[in-house]
Amino acid sequence: MRSTALITGGAQGIGRGTVAFLLDRGWRVMVLDCDHQALEELAAERRDDALRVAAVDVGDEDRVAEAFQALRAWQEQDGQPAGLDLLMNNAGIADPVSGPLESLSLEDWRRWQDSHLTGAFLCSRAAVPLLRARQGVIVNIASTRALQSEPHCEAYAAAKGGLLALTHALAISLGPDIRVNAICPGWIETGPWQRRARRSHPQHSQTDRRQHPVGRVGVPEDIAATVAFLASDQAGFITGQQFTVDGGMTCKMIYQD
Numbered sequence: 001m002r003s004t005a006l007i008t009g010g011a012q013g014i015g016r017g018t019v020a021f022l023l024d025r026g027w028r029v030m031v032l033d034c035d036h037q038a039l040e041e042l043a044a045e046r047r048d049d050a051l052r053v054a055a056v057d058v059g060d061e062d063r064v065a066e067a068f069q070a071l072r073a074w075q076e077q078d079g080q081p082a083g084l085d086l087l088m089n090n091a092g093i094a095d096p097v098s099g100p101l102e103s104l105s106l107e108d109w110r111r112w113q114d115s116h117l118t119g120a121f122l123c124s125r126a127a128v129p130l131l132r133a134r135q136g137v138i139v140n141i142a143s144t145r146a147l148q149s150e151p152h153c154e155a156y157a158a159a160k161g162g163l164l165a166l167t168h169a170l171a172i173s174l175g176p177d178i179r180v181n182a183i184c185p186g187w188i189e190t191g192p193w194q195r196r197a198r199r200s201h202p203q204h205s206q207t208d209r210r211q212h213p214v215g216r217v218g219v220p221e222d223i224a225a226t227v228a229f230l231a232s233d234q235a236g237f238i239t240g241q242q243f244t245v246d247g248g249m250t251c252k253m254i255y256q257d
Contacts (some may be wrong), residue, residue, distance in 0.1 A: 010090030011038035017220020092116035092187030171240030186246020213248030
């Protein structure tokens with residue numbers, strides 16, 4: 001039996017980097033994403049029988065239910081026992097800037113919450129029976145923006161902060177069968193991991209690198225490796241926690257001259 005992961009928002013960015021990381025280590029991975037073009041490119045570039053993709057808005061209850069039915073059908077087709085070893089709740093509107101609060105509409109506020117927080121709730125709820133079958137793991141991808149802010153990021157910050165609270169609540173409710181943890185990525189360069197029309201290869205300045213005590217900007221593999229660790233038996237005594245993976249940036253005191 002091969003380990004199976006379901007990754008939301010897995011067609012680009014951190015999600016796509018994690019998909020590649022797990023596939024290269026023998027996992028079976030199902031990817032949910034609302035970007036059809038990015039999904040098609042991922043499937044075409046990987047061409048791997050261990051990969052399945054589905055176009056899903058994770059904030060849509062019916063579409064999430066259909067995706068989990070498709071996961072079960074894929075496992076039956078390949079003779080794999082039903083179950084899930086890892087659910088990575090990564091989907092969400094990537095742009096953190098929602099604009100001045102006084103002009104933020106309720107509709108836009110709800111879009112941010114649904115894409116990040118409601119999606120994580122719906123996918124976690126649907127995944128519980130499959131995770132219990134294998135004593136699987138949930139990893140929620142939050143952000144250092146759940147802990148600190150720039151102006152005009154209220155909707156994003158609230159959604160990511162909600163993921164941290166959801167994490168410890170789920171850990172208590174679902175334990176001991178299912179462990180639940182969160183990762184707060186910092187500055188992760190995802191340009192090379194976007195769909196082709198948006199792909200870029202930024203050159204980071206010395207100032208960019210010096211902001212990080214480790215001396216560089218992060219890459220998706222930094223998050224993927226943390227996800228893989230939290231899904232492993234070596235992390236068996238860890239649940240309900242949040243891990244900041246930001247090269248030490250949020251530990252650095254900054255004074256304006």
